[in-house]
Amino acid sequence: MNTFGTLFRVTTFGESHGPALGAVVDGCPAGVALDPAHVQAALDRRRPGQSALTTPRKEPDQVEVLSGVYEGKTLGTPIAMLVRNVDARSQDYQTLRTEDRPGHADFTWRTRFGHRDPRGGGRTSARETVSRVMAAAVAEAFLARELPEVRTVAWVAKVGALECGAPEASLTRAQVDVHPTRCPDPKVSVAMAEAITKARDAGDSLGGAVDVRITGLPVGLGEPVFGKLKATLSAALTSIPAVAGVIIGAGDLELNGSQFHADPRSWGGIQGGLSNGQPLELRVLFKPPSTLREHALNGRHDPCVLPRAVPIVEAMVSLTLADARLSMLAHPHRP
Amino acid sequence: MNTFGTLFRVTTFGESHGPALGAVVDGCPAGVALDPAHVQAALDRRRPGQSALTTPRKEPDQVEVLSGVYEGKTLGTPIAMLVRNVDARSQDYQTLRTEDRPGHADFTWRTRFGHRDPRGGGRTSARETVSRVMAAAVAEAFLARELPEVRTVAWVAKVGALECGAPEASLTRAQVDVHPTRCPDPKVSVAMAEAITKARDAGDSLGGAVDVRITGLPVGLGEPVFGKLKATLSAALTSIPAVAGVIIGAGDLELNGSQFHADPRSWGGIQGGLSNGQPLELRVLFKPPSTLREHALNGRHDPCVLPRAVPIVEAMVSLTLADARLSMLAHPHRP
Amino acid sequence: MNTFGTLFRVTTFGESHGPALGAVVDGCPAGVALDPAHVQAALDRRRPGQSALTTPRKEPDQVEVLSGVYEGKTLGTPIAMLVRNVDARSQDYQTLRTEDRPGHADFTWRTRFGHRDPRGGGRTSARETVSRVMAAAVAEAFLARELPEVRTVAWVAKVGALECGAPEASLTRAQVDVHPTRCPDPKVSVAMAEAITKARDAGDSLGGAVDVRITGLPVGLGEPVFGKLKATLSAALTSIPAVAGVIIGAGDLELNGSQFHADPRSWGGIQGGLSNGQPLELRVLFKPPSTLREHALNGRHDPCVLPRAVPIVEAMVSLTLADARLSMLAHPHRP
Amino acid sequence: MNTFGTLFRVTTFGESHGPALGAVVDGCPAGVALDPAHVQAALDRRRPGQSALTTPRKEPDQVEVLSGVYEGKTLGTPIAMLVRNVDARSQDYQTLRTEDRPGHADFTWRTRFGHRDPRGGGRTSARETVSRVMAAAVAEAFLARELPEVRTVAWVAKVGALECGAPEASLTRAQVDVHPTRCPDPKVSVAMAEAITKARDAGDSLGGAVDVRITGLPVGLGEPVFGKLKATLSAALTSIPAVAGVIIGAGDLELNGSQFHADPRSWGGIQGGLSNGQPLELRVLFKPPSTLREHALNGRHDPCVLPRAVPIVEAMVSLTLADARLSMLAHPHRP
DSSP, rough: OOHHHHSEEEEEOOTTSSSSEEEEEOOOOOOOOOOOOHHHHHHHOOOOSSTTSOOOOOOOOOOOEOSSTTTEESSOOEEEEEEEEEOOGGGGGGGGGGGOOOOHHHHHHHHSSOOOTTOTTTTSSSGGGGHHHHHHHHHHHHHHHHHHEEEEEEEEEETTTEOOOOOTTTTEEEEEEESTTTSHHHHHHHHHHHHHHHHTTTOBOOOOEEEEEEEEEEOOOBBBTTBBHHHHHHHHHHHHHEEEEEESSSSSTTTTTHHHTTSSHHHTEEEEEEEEEOOOOEEEEEOOOOOHHHHHHHHHHHOOOOOHHHHHHHHHHHHHHHHHHHHHHOOOOOO | OEEOOOOEEEEEETTTTTEEEEEEEEEEOOOBBOHHHHHHHHHHHEEEEEHSSSSOOOOOOOOEEEEEEEEEEOOOOOEEEEEOOOOOGGGGGGGGGGGOOTTTHHHHHHHHHSOTTTTTTTSGGGHHHHHHHHHHHHHHHHHHHTTTTEEEEEEEEEEEEEEOOOOOOOOOOHHHHTSSSSOOOHHHHHHHHHHHHHHHHTOOBBOEEEEEESOOBTTOOOTTBBBBBHHHHHHHHHTTTTEEEEEEOOTTTTSBHHTTTSHHHHHEEEEEEEBSSSSSEEEEEEOOOOOHHHHHHOOOOSSOOOHHHHHHHHHHHHHHHHHHHHHHHHSSSOO | OOOOOOEEEEEEETTTTSSEEEEEEEEETTBBBOOOHHHHHHHHOOOSSTTTTTOOOOOOOOEESSEEETTTESSSSSSSEEEEOOOOGGGGGGGGGOOOOOTSSHHHHHHSSSSTTTTTTTTSSSSHHHHHHHHHHHHHHHHHHTTTTTTEEEEEEEETTOOOOOOOOTHHHHHHHHTTTOSSHHHHHHHHHHHHHHHTTTTTOOEEEEEEESSOOOOOOOOOBOOOOOHHHHHHHHHHHTTEEESSSSSSSSSSSHHHHSHHHHHTTTEEEEEBSSSSEEEOOOOOOOOOHHHHHOOOSSOOOOOHHHHHHHHHHHHHHHHHHHHHHHHHOOO | OOEOOOOSSSEOOOOOOOSSSEEEOOOOOOTTTTOOHHHHHHHHHHOOSSSSSSOOOOOOOOOOEEEEEEEEEESSSSSEEEEEEOOOOOOGGGGGGTTTOSSSSSSHHHHSSSSSTTTSSSSSGGHHHHHHHHHHHHHHHHHHHTTOOOEEEEEEETTTTOOOOOOTTTTHHHHTTTTTOOOOHHHHHHHHHHHHHHHHHTOBBEEEEEEEEEEOBBTTSSSSTTTOHHHHHHHHHHTTEEEOOOOOOOOTSSSSSHHTTSHHHHHEETTTEEEOOOOOOEEEOOOOOOOOOHHHHHHHHOOOOOOHHEEEEEEEEEEEEEEHHHHHHHHHOOO
16 A cells, blocks of 8 residues: 555655654665765755745754665665655644645545544644655666666646647757756746746646656566556556546547557557657646645645656656566576 | 455466466455355456457356355355456467567566466466456445445546547446447447457557546544555556556545545545545556557457446456455454 | 466366366467477376275366467467366265365355355365376476476375385486375385275275475576565465375474585575575475265265375476566576 | 555664664554653663663664654654664774674675675665664554454573473563563573573674464464465564564464464464454564674674564554455445
8 A cells, every 4th residue: 555566665754743754675686886975856846935935834854864775775675765844834734733735635635534633634644745855866866776777857847728849859858957847848937937836826726747758768667467667657657646547658549540659759659558669749638636725725735736847757757667577587588 | 466455355267278377366255145156246347259349359257156155144254266268269379489579568568577377368368367257246245244335336437539538437347238339428429339340451650548436435544654545446457457557536636625635535545544434436447558560460459448348447446345354354343 | 366376376166066177378478489299298297096095086187279379389379278177076075065075165264255166176186286287287388498406206105104205306207107006115105005095995084194396496596585485386386186285305394504504405595585496396285185085975075185296296396487587587587 | 665565654764873763654544542762662672771681882862753643643644753773883894894793793794785885784674674663653553452362471481492381471571571581481581591692701602482472363464375464474574683583373383283273372363364253372482693703892783682672563563454454445345
């Protein structure tokens, strides 16, 4: 339930307003170069409070590596990482003890678990993704050794009805991060920022889409028939809070097959469930957050999660690829 | 890899042109009434050759139950079911021994597994879904005992650019099956049938969307944080051949949050990853099949998989719900 | 529950008196040479009715390979194998419909599953091990390619209080099979045969021990900390019906450490949970069967399961080693 | 690998001489009363340095609960627990950087993982069991709610060749803990203590056996055919460092079946792989530690691990029972 992956396994823990959040990565091979500064850098990219567009909650999110790494290399043992919660104003949420927030998980969790954490979203809060980002930093260290050609770059492609075109093939994460919206088209980015500000001022919110492009994949990642790469990526991405869907490939599904298949981007880099060595593009759909104004005032939620979702989308892709790579290694054919 | 589910587990086997296809269902509780005739009826709904719109391959698809059932009730032991392949003209595919079909999985499988099954699609063929449909008949027998209110009804909502509106809340599977296209809107159905026929005659193909509506769900199905119901449903559905994406909820994601959340259909019946007791709607996107005319002549593929995909979509939903139900039982809270 | 292994996964099915028994092996890499005749030979070694010492039930146990193999090589897809039950005299067991057999699983299964299979032992019968033996034949084909030095040889070391000494290091399966008791010491074997015959005539039964020796292991098989090789072997062997314990290593545990560790046979070929390249010896303890005379008359059970247990012990070892090998491949360190 | 259990899942982390040891318990239902003081009390029972018979390493082993518990009750979310290492004199082990210790895991780990942790045993050290004891305290809190009749009591039954008889049925953990050896027979306990002291003075070590008795079990715990209770208990117990075997039941396996089955203690409380409601007895065999005098001087190891193994044996039993209980809940039969 709180573990992701079959061979590269991540177990996450921590409530939004509890003492700490953490991740234990089990299955990362030994000898992978892992610098805690890279984990910290990944957390910094995810951290709230970086621009006026996101939640004002302030968390330093300083990682502590508790196990599994020695002298800059993984030991092959579980890698446990911890981030303390600091700015956990649970008093903001005291009214939740008696009242379900509309559009939130309060009701479903209360029914299922016989309680709901009155200190805030608990495990349904987007703060849970801190654990995913830490774990993905380990996955990316592993991929850097194992599949050094792989690049995963995500960007905000859509906010409300505003949409940008396909960016250059050479787009990097650094180029995306230049924009407060993480939309790489400067004009569309400005329009998105205005729309988000306007929604916040109106106590409203906006959804949209994050697109992600994966290049440098080997041929053959994925497992037939239930572990197809498109299925594991979809599960990984849909497990992110607020995600409302995943579309594989950049093709226009209204086209006839002859036209559709003439464009390699349509195929999504996957055939028969396995990567085919071509770039893989996915679109991740986000719904607008449900937090209404009165709750936003105390609960400090984002009017639009898209800009902060970019590193989380990349994280889930990297975790999926690391797991698929180990699975491929486990079932070799020998010439 | 070929096993679906955590507690209600289905292991499938069989190549498209091998001796047989099968499924082993492990984890179905004892004492569930299971009539092999219901399994057969489910297979009959999936079977090709039922209308001019689908592949001409003729398979009787007669199920044999090998274990796990005694005097009409499940024993709590694994339920193994078998269907023999009859019309497996593997000679049609002899040219495949030396040649990769464009747009097919031939290349990725050959690279990954050191061979590709020269007898046809092997495990990448849609024929593999026979196993899913058999297993889902068991899942539906279990759900009929365990969650008797649950109804899962899917239909063809889109073929190419042709789309029908939302059907009545009372729509049944039988009403869907009346239409050769399995689109419940009579006018749109006729237009879709014409489009499919035209595509076939042109050696071309069409994609589209199957919509599925699940009603009667209890509150609380799903497991935080990686086993959210939206994530397990997405993985299940995306594992179907030709599926290019899944969208949860019927809401317009371009709307502001205040408008979006005003409509319960937007939420998709899921909050915080758990079912909330409301109807759940999903859209499953299919790409147009890649088989070109020269291969279609011998390989006998569908110009449009949508009509036949309807029972397969329902099957994957039922398998997911059965597994989620067992997981919910496994972690009770006690008042 | 009915699946063994993490990466080399075996799902078994079939009731003792149902239509068939089977196994699905998922995770065996592609390209492994697999001859159905080897599977059949493994079944023949296990089959009852081979000597006067074992149950008179007559089953041809002819294997049918349903999937996963093409032109003598594995495809990398699930390998399903089937054996039909022929001599299933379930009428012998009709009294079981109303009466629990003392010492049998009837009572526990009835309580847990709300029924007990009135046709005999169902899944608790030793007949279930047919599936294990078939699957292990695939595991051994994989090991023959992957770890060709590995040899697993088991023998009956003890029946009641009769015990043989350690056999030669060069002992082979064929040398063991020469003896109806599968005890390789000719004198002790004769005494064991007499004891078994005497027990049968008295409507009584005998337990004992099967010893197993594994040579040619690489260094490093096993997974810390819960997947230690000693733990996975113990679980595998203890899952065999009638097994009452497993002892790792051939050392005398009453010795002081200095003496104990002076003999490499004491260590059991495992250090820190991983194989160390030395021969590994285990003792598998069996309790005497509980079937009393009145049931033995119709139910046709063995007075002593030890001789027939030898290939089953070897089977569970081979399945464990195949799984451990895939796990080792999945987590490589790179120099 | 570092996760135990299927539904009540424990993931452990931490090296013997790293910053910390921890456990994440996932799958514990919500609403279970859990007092951190009980976790601490469990750790205190395991802690070294309590008597002259055990390793002089001094660790306060103060637990910190990081998540999953709120106002004294479990939330249904992962419960993460942490213990900092304090007395980790890794400089004691500096010679290990170049030299493998005979009888230790140094060689196997170096081969498998490309390194060995020069700071000491890493994950092969018995210190790893801190994580198991913390997790088992949660399992026992769950069992106290779910199966309040269950009692698990272990004791040292054998040291070298010294053995005590079966204790009273009413034996409690507190009565066992009175004795520095944890052997409940006062005379044998004194003799054992002398033998251990003598072995230590001689730079030698001793093995033996811990017996464990489980009472108050319901009927039906365990999962056929690979998850039989005897198999899961064996795997759990054999995963403990230094364990060399597990014997189920207290029967004399040299007896004829008629005599053997006349004594309920022989059966081990398990039939057909499922608990039968009778007391279950197991014997856990330990080999003498391999640490020789020169290493013992700096490495501070125990001459005999038996006394400290008692709470660890109980811990692994409790974890196994909690997992089996959830599995039983997950597959209900309905009358």
